Amino acid sequence: MNDGEKQTVPTEPFALFDCSLARLAIGRSCSNLRDLLDALRNVPDTVLEHHMMRCALDDHFELYEFPNDLARWCWDALGDRGLAEQLGLVDPYQQPMATLRGMLVNLIEDRLWGLERVPWCRPGLELHLASSRMMAFDTGGRLPTLAALAQALPRMSSRSLFYHVHEARRRSGANGASSDDFSAWLEKIGAEPALVARIRAVDFYFLNLNQLRQEFIDAFRLHLTEPQVLLKATA
Amino acid sequence: MMPTLDARPAKRRKRAHKGIHMKLLDRYEEIVGPSEVQRLRQLAARLHGKRIVHVNSTRLGGGVAEILVWMIPLMEELGLSARWEVIEGNPDFYRVTKAFHNGLQGLPILLRNTDFDLHYQINQENAKRLNLEADVVFVHDPQPIYLPHFTPKGRVGRWVWRCHIDCSRPNRSVWKYLEKAIPDYQATLFSMAAFARPLPCPMFLVPPAIDPLSDKNCAIPEEERLETLRKHGIDPDRPLILQVSRFDRFKDPLGVIAAYRLVKPYHPGLQLVLAGGPASDDPEGAEVLREVMDRAGEDPDLRILLLPPDSHRAINALQRSALIVLQKSVKEGFGLTVTEALWKGKPVIGGACGGITLQVHDYHTGFLVHSPEGAAYRIRYLLRYADKRQRMGRIGHEFVREHFLLTRNLRDYLTTLLYLENPGEGILVA
Numbered sequence: 001m002n003d004g005e006k007q008t009v010p011t012e013p014f015a016l017f018d019c020s021l022a023r024l025a026i027g028r029s030c031s032n033l034r035d036l037l038d039a040l041r042n043v044p045d046t047v048l049e050h051h052m053m054r055c056a057l058d059d060h061f062e063l064y065e066f067p068n069d070l071a072r073w074c075w076d077a078l079g080d081r082g083l084a085e086q087l088g089l090v091d092p093y094q095q096p097m098a099t100l101r102g103m104l105v106n107l108i109e110d111r112l113w114g115l116e117r118v119p120w121c122r123p124g125l126e127l128h129l130a131s132s133r134m135m136a137f138d139t140g141g142r143l144p145t146l147a148a149l150a151q152a153l154p155r156m157s158s159r160s161l162f163y164h165v166h167e168a169r170r171r172s173g174a175n176g177a178s179s180d181d182f183s184a185w186l187e188k189i190g191a192e193p194a195l196v197a198r199i200r201a202v203d204f205y206f207l208n209l210n211q212l213r214q215e216f217i218d219a220f221r222l223h224l225t226e227p228q229v230l231l232k233a234t235a
Numbered sequence: 236m237m238p239t240l241d242a243r244p245a246k247r248r249k250r251a252h253k254g255i256h257m258k259l260l261d262r263y264e265e266i267v268g269p270s271e272v273q274r275l276r277q278l279a280a281r282l283h284g285k286r287i288v289h290v291n292s293t294r295l296g297g298g299v300a301e302i303l304v305w306m307i308p309l310m311e312e313l314g315l316s317a318r319w320e321v322i323e324g325n326p327d328f329y330r331v332t333k334a335f336h337n338g339l340q341g342l343p344i345l346l347r348n349t350d351f352d353l354h355y356q357i358n359q360e361n362a363k364r365l366n367l368e369a370d371v372v373f374v375h376d377p378q379p380i381y382l383p384h385f386t387p388k389g390r391v392g393r394w395v396w397r398c399h400i401d402c403s404r405p406n407r408s409v410w411k412y413l414e415k416a417i418p419d420y421q422a423t424l425f426s427m428a429a430f431a432r433p434l435p436c437p438m439f440l441v442p443p444a445i446d447p448l449s450d451k452n453c454a455i456p457e458e459e460r461l462e463t464l465r466k467h468g469i470d471p472d473r474p475l476i477l478q479v480s481r482f483d484r485f486k487d488p489l490g491v492i493a494a495y496r497l498v499k500p501y502h503p504g505l506q507l508v509l510a511g512g513p514a515s516d517d518p519e520g521a522e523v524l525r526e527v528m529d530r531a532g533e534d535p536d537l538r539i540l541l542l543p544p545d546s547h548r549a550i551n552a553l554q555r556s557a558l559i560v561l562q563k564s565v566k567e568g569f570g571l572t573v574t575e576a577l578w579k580g581k582p583v584i585g586g587a588c589g590g591i592t593l594q595v596h597d598y599h600t601g602f603l604v605h606s607p608e609g610a611a612y613r614i615r616y617l618l619r620y621a622d623k624r625q626r627m628g629r630i631g632h633e634f635v636r637e638h639f640l641l642t643r644n645l646r647d648y649l650t651t652l653l654y655l656e657n658p659g660e661g662i663l664v665a
Contacts, residue, residue: 018270023428023439023440024437024439024440025428026433124588128427133654136662136663137664157271
C-alpha cells in the first residue's frame with residue numbers, strides 16, 4: 001500500500017461533468033451487409049461516432065461481448081460471427097474518423113468479397129442508423145483531492161463516467177494522446193504514478209458503465225491510504 | 236378513499252406535514268436523485284420564459300394525454316410558460332384520424348378524397364379557434380398535423396411534430412398526405428429510430444415515460460388493492476395475469492385470450508383480466524370490445540373490465556395484483572402499460588414490436604413473443620418460476636427508473652428545444 005493521498009497537492013480541483021445525448025434518427029436502415037457497406041461509405045461522421053462510441057451510453061443487459069453497435073448487429077442479426085469479431089476489435093478511440101471509416105469499409109468489403117450470398121437479417125432486426133449530439137453539464141461539483149474523487153465515484157452518474165472516460169478518450173484521441181479525464185487530472189496533481197497508470201490502463205472498451213465504475217473503485221481502494229473512505233461512500 | 240402510502244423519507248414528510256410548500260420537482264428528486272433534477276434545472280435555465288404549447292386530440296384516455304398531464308406543470312415549474320390545447324372534431328373526423336392511425340401502423344384501410352378533405356378542413360377550423368401563439372408548438376400525432384399550414388406566419392416560432400405512432404411501414408396514401416405537412420415543421424420527434432422515415436428536418440429520438448407519482452403508478456395501500464379486486468370479482472388468492480389496453484386490434488386482446496386458454500389446463504386456478512377504457516378519439520373501441528366479449532364467453536375466470544378513463548388507481552391496483560402482465564400487441568408505438576408494469580416490479584410478456592422491444596428484454600425484464608402460443612409458453616414458464624419473476628421484477632423496476640421516468644422524457648424535450656436554438660456543435664450547459 002502506498003501513500004497516494006499525502007503526495008497529492010492539487011492546484012485545480014477536478015470539475016465533475018455530466019452529459020446527455022440528443023439522439024437523432026437519419027431515416028436510413030440496413031437489412032443486409034451491403035446496405036451497411038453503402039451506409040458506412042456515405043453517412044456523416046456523427047453516425048459512425050454514435051454507433052461505434054456513444055452506444056456505450058445505451059443500456060445493455062448482456063455483458064459487453066461486442067462493444068459497438070456494428071459488431072453486435074453482425075453477430076445478433078446477420079449471424080456473421082467472424083465479421084462481428086473483427087468489428088469488435090476495431091478501436092474507434094485510437095484514430096481519426098476518416099481512418100476509422102476506412103477501416104470499417106475495408107473490413108466489410110473484404111468480407112463481402114469472399115461470400116457468395118450477402119448476409120441479411122429477418123424483418124424487425126434491421127440496423128436503424130442514428131447520430132447524436134452531446135450536451136455536457138457542469139454539475140458544479142469540484143473535487144479538490146484524490147480522496148474526494150474516490151469518494152464521489154460510487155455516487156457519480158453513469159453518464160458522468162461516460163463523459164470523463166469515453167468522451168474524454170474521444171476528445172484527447174484526436175490529438176494523438178488518448179486519456180481519460182481522471183488519470184489526466186491525477187497526473188497533473190502529482191498522484192502516485194502507479195495509480196495513474198492503473199486508471200489509464202483500464203480497458204473500458206469491454207466494460208459497461210457499472211463495471212467500469214467498479215474497476216475504478218477497486219483501483220482507488222488499492223492506492224488510497226485510507227480505503228475506508230471508499231467503503232463509507234459505497235455503503 | 237384510503238390515503239396513499241407515503242414512501243417519502245421522514246424529513247420530507249415532516250416538512251410536508253408542517254405545511255411547507257414542496258415543489259413537484261422536489262418530490263421527483265426523491266425517486267430519481269438530485270443530480271437528475273439539477274440537470275433539468277440547468278437546461279431549463281437556458282430556456283427561461285419560453286412559451287411552449289402542446290396540441291393533441293384528447294384530454295382523456297391514451298398515452299399522450301397521460302404524458303401531457305404531468306409535462307405541462309413540470310415545464311411551468313421549471314420556468315417555461317407551457318400550455319395544452321386540444322383540437323375538436325366531429326365523429327367523422329375521429330373516424331378518419333383512427334383510419335390514419337391504423338394506416339400508419341400498416342393496416343389496409345380505405346379512405347376517400349373527401350376524408351382527407353375533412354381532416355384538412357377540421358385542422359383549418361382548429362387553427363382559427365386555438366390559441367397557438369408560442370415560441371414552440373409541439374403537435375402530437377397526425378390529428379392536428381396541418382395546424383401550421385393554417386396558422387398565420389410569425390405567430391409560432393417553431394413547430395415540432397411529435398409522432399407517437401409506429402409508422403415504419405405506413406399505408407402509402409396516408410403517409411403521402413401527412414408528409415406534405417412536414418415542411419412546415421422545424422423538427423420531428425419519434426419514439427425510436429425504427430419509426431422514423433426520411434424527412435427534411437431533424438428527427439429526434441425520444442421514448443415516452445411514466446409519472447411515478449401519478450395515481451396510476453404511486454404506491455397504494457394494501458386494503459385499497461384488495462378492495463379493487465373484490466369490487467371486480469377477482470380472487471386475490473389465485474394467480475392473475477393481466478393486459479391493460481384500449482380495445483384495439485393492434486393490442487391483440489383475442490390473442491391474449493387464446494394464450495390464457497392454452498395455459499388454463501395446466502393452471503386451473505389462473506385468472507385473466509383484460510382491462511381497458513374508451514378514448515374519445517377511438518371510435519373502433521366498441522366494436523373490438525364486442526368481439527372480445529364474444530370470444531370470452533361465460534368463463535368466470537376471464538374478466539373484461541371496461542373502466543372509465545379516470546380509473547387510474549383501479550388500474551394501479553390490478554397491475555400490482557398481477558403475477559405477470561401482458562402486452563401482446565402486434566403493433567405498438569411505445570406501450571406505456573409495459574413501463575407501468577415494470578415499474579411495479581412485474582415481468583412483462585410483450586409482443587415483439589415497436590416500443591415494447593425497447594422495454595422488454597428476454598430473461599431480464601420479461602419475454603418478447605410472436606404468437607399466442609409464444610405468450611402461453613412464457614406464461615407457463617413464469618408461473619413455474621417465482622424466483623425468476625421476482626428477479627425480473629427487480630431489474631425491470633430499476634430499468635424504468637434509469638430510462639423511462641418523466642424526468643428523462645422532460646430532459647429530452649428540453650434538449651430538443653436547446654438544440655433547435657443552437658443548431659451547431661455540442662452544447663455546454665453551465
